[in-house]
Amino acid sequence: MSVIKSTVDPNSVEHKENREALLDKLAGLDAEHAKALAGGGPKYVERHRKRGKLLARERIELVVDQDAPFLEFSALAAWGSDYQVGASVVTGIGVVEGVECLITANDPTVRGGASNPWTLRKTLRANDIALANRLPVISLVESGGADLPSQAEIFIPGGQMFRDLTRLSAAGIPTVTAVFGNATAGGAYVPGMSDYVIMVKERSKVFLGGPPLVKMATGEEAEDEALGGADMHGRVSGLADYVAADEVDAIRNIRRVVARLNWRKRGPEPRATVLEPRYDAEELLGLVPTDLRIPFDPREVIARIIDDSDFDEFKPRYGDSLVTGWATLHGYPIGILANARGVLFSEEAQKATQFIQLANRADTPLLFLQNTTGYMVGASYEQAGIIKHGSMMINAVSNSKVPHLTVVMGASYGAGNYGMCGRAYAPRFLFTWPNAKSAxxxxxxxxxxxxxxxxxxxxxxxxxxxxxxxxxxxxxxxxxxxxxxLAAFLSGRLYDDGVIDPRDTRTVLGLCLSAVHSNDVKGAEGFGVFRM
The missing domain is CATH 1.20.5 (Single alpha-helices involved in coiled-coils or other helix-helix interfaces)
Structure with a gap:
C-alpha cells in the first residue's frame, strides 16, 4: 500500500489562522446562500403558502428518496447582478426510486418563477449535465415564462431549452415534467417536449396564450380551464399523461414514472468495500494559506478525500510542481492531477500529457485539483519549449474522453486554468473552494x-x-x-457548478463520480498532433 503520510499539525498557529480565515469566508457565503433559500422574501413566500402550494425545495425534498442526498448546482447564480441570487430556479442531482436524476424546479416566489438571463444559463447548464452523464430529467414547473424586461437576452437563446429536451429524448434519456401552476407561452413547450407530463387538477395552466392574449389576437373569450386546465389537457388535448389530485399526488406520480423506467447505469460499479480516509476532513480548513502566493502540498488534500488515503504517485521525482497518481474515491478508480507549487514548467506539462493518455487507455476518470499561477515565462523557458509543452498538455486535456472533475482549491490563473481543465474544457463537474480566485x-x-x-x-x-x-x-x-x-463572482456567472465547503469535497466528488458512471466511461482512442 502507498498510504500518504500526513505532516499536518492542526494545533500550529499557521493552521489555526488558515482555518479561521476560511471559516470567515464560509460564513459570508452562507449569508449569500440564505438569499437564494429565501426566494422572493417573506411576503411572497407567505402568499404562495396561502394558496396551498409547496415551495420549490419542498417539492424536491418530496421527489427524492427519503434521506437521499441532493447535490444542488449554481446556488449563487446571478450573484452580483440585478437579479435574485439563485436565479429563480433550483437545479441539482437527486436519487428518485434509486435512480440518479437531474432535477430542476422553478421558484414561483421570485417574480412568479419568470426566467431571466441567469435562469436560462443555469437551466442550460443543468441540461448539459443530464446529457453528458445520461441522467433522467425531472422538471418541476411553475413559471410565468420569460421576464419580459429582459426578453432581448432570453428569447433567441432560450429556444435551446426546448431543443435540449428533444435531444435528451432522442438520446434515450427520459424527461418527466410536472406542472404545478402556470406554464405559459414558450413555457408551455416544456411539457410539450417532455416524454411524460403530469398536471395538477385545478392548478395547472398550460397554454400558448392566456385569455387576454387570445381576446386581443382572435376576439375569442375563453376561461383558463378551457384554454389550458389540467382536466382539459387530460381529457381533450391529451397533453397530460396523468392528472393529479394535488401537489403531493403529482409527486407520487413522478416517482411512479421513474420507478417504471427500468433504468440501468452503463458504467462499471464501484468497489464493494470502501475505506474512509485516514485523516480528518476537518483539517482541510487549515491547509490553504490565506495568501494564495504561498504554496501548499496537495497530497495533504488528497489524503483527506481518497479511500484509505491510499495513493500511488506517478513520476514523483519528475516535474514535482505537479502531483499525479492513482487512487479510488468512494470505490471508483480515479487519476489525480494536483498543483504543488503553482507554476507549471515543461516537465510538469509533459508529465501531465503522459498521465492523461494513460488514464484514457485505462478508462479511468480524472480529477484536477487546481492551484496554479499558470505556465512559466522567461527567455530560458521559452527557448526550452514551454509553449510546445504547455500546448501538449492542453491538447491532451481537450481530447481526453474520460470524465473530468475539477476542484479549484486556490489560484487558477492564466493558461494554467486551461491545462488544469477549467470551465472552457468541459469538465463534467467543476466546484470551487471559498478562498479560490481566478483571472x-x-x-x-x-x-x-x-x-x-x-x-x-x-x-x-x-x-x-x-x-x-x-x-x-x-x-x-x-x-x-x-x-x-473572487469565488462568489465567478460562481454567480456560472463559471463553476457551485462553491463548496472543503470538508464536503469527498462527498461531492463521490456523488459526481456516481453520476458520471450512469453513462459509459471510456477513454479516447486518439489525440491531436503533439508538437515535440
Whole structure:
C-alpha cells in the first residue's frame, strides 16, 4: 500500500489562522446562500403558502428518496447582478426510486418563477449535465415564462431549452415534467417536449396564450380551464399523461414514472468495500494559506478525500510542481492531477500529457485539483519549449474522453486554468473552494503589466509619465481584478457548478463520480498532433 503520510499539525498557529480565515469566508457565503433559500422574501413566500402550494425545495425534498442526498448546482447564480441570487430556479442531482436524476424546479416566489438571463444559463447548464452523464430529467414547473424586461437576452437563446429536451429524448434519456401552476407561452413547450407530463387538477395552466392574449389576437373569450386546465389537457388535448389530485399526488406520480423506467447505469460499479480516509476532513480548513502566493502540498488534500488515503504517485521525482497518481474515491478508480507549487514548467506539462493518455487507455476518470499561477515565462523557458509543452498538455486535456472533475482549491490563473481543465474544457463537474480566485493573472501583476505598457507608450511619444496617475490606475485595476477574481463572482456567472465547503469535497466528488458512471466511461482512442 502507498498510504500518504500526513505532516499536518492542526494545533500550529499557521493552521489555526488558515482555518479561521476560511471559516470567515464560509460564513459570508452562507449569508449569500440564505438569499437564494429565501426566494422572493417573506411576503411572497407567505402568499404562495396561502394558496396551498409547496415551495420549490419542498417539492424536491418530496421527489427524492427519503434521506437521499441532493447535490444542488449554481446556488449563487446571478450573484452580483440585478437579479435574485439563485436565479429563480433550483437545479441539482437527486436519487428518485434509486435512480440518479437531474432535477430542476422553478421558484414561483421570485417574480412568479419568470426566467431571466441567469435562469436560462443555469437551466442550460443543468441540461448539459443530464446529457453528458445520461441522467433522467425531472422538471418541476411553475413559471410565468420569460421576464419580459429582459426578453432581448432570453428569447433567441432560450429556444435551446426546448431543443435540449428533444435531444435528451432522442438520446434515450427520459424527461418527466410536472406542472404545478402556470406554464405559459414558450413555457408551455416544456411539457410539450417532455416524454411524460403530469398536471395538477385545478392548478395547472398550460397554454400558448392566456385569455387576454387570445381576446386581443382572435376576439375569442375563453376561461383558463378551457384554454389550458389540467382536466382539459387530460381529457381533450391529451397533453397530460396523468392528472393529479394535488401537489403531493403529482409527486407520487413522478416517482411512479421513474420507478417504471427500468433504468440501468452503463458504467462499471464501484468497489464493494470502501475505506474512509485516514485523516480528518476537518483539517482541510487549515491547509490553504490565506495568501494564495504561498504554496501548499496537495497530497495533504488528497489524503483527506481518497479511500484509505491510499495513493500511488506517478513520476514523483519528475516535474514535482505537479502531483499525479492513482487512487479510488468512494470505490471508483480515479487519476489525480494536483498543483504543488503553482507554476507549471515543461516537465510538469509533459508529465501531465503522459498521465492523461494513460488514464484514457485505462478508462479511468480524472480529477484536477487546481492551484496554479499558470505556465512559466522567461527567455530560458521559452527557448526550452514551454509553449510546445504547455500546448501538449492542453491538447491532451481537450481530447481526453474520460470524465473530468475539477476542484479549484486556490489560484487558477492564466493558461494554467486551461491545462488544469477549467470551465472552457468541459469538465463534467467543476466546484470551487471559498478562498479560490481566478483571472488572467494576479491583480498586482496585471496592474503592473498595464503600468509598464503605459510607460513605454508615453516614452515612445516623448511624453512625460504621470506617476501619481499611474499609482491611482494601479490601485483601481487591482481592486477591480480582485473583486472579479473572487469565488462568489465567478460562481454567480456560472463559471463553476457551485462553491463548496472543503470538508464536503469527498462527498461531492463521490456523488459526481456516481453520476458520471450512469453513462459509459471510456477513454479516447486518439489525440491531436503533439508538437515535440
Amino acid at each position: 488572467v493573472m494576479g491583480p498586482a501583476q496585471l496592474a503592473g503589466v498595464l503600468s509598464i505598457v503605459a510607460r513605454q507608450a508615453a516614452a515612445a511619444k516623448g511624453q512625460p509619465y504621470n506617476d501619481e496617475h499611474d499609482a491611482a490606475m494601479r490601485q483601481m485595476v487591482e481592486g477591480q481584478i480582485e473583486s472579479q477574481s
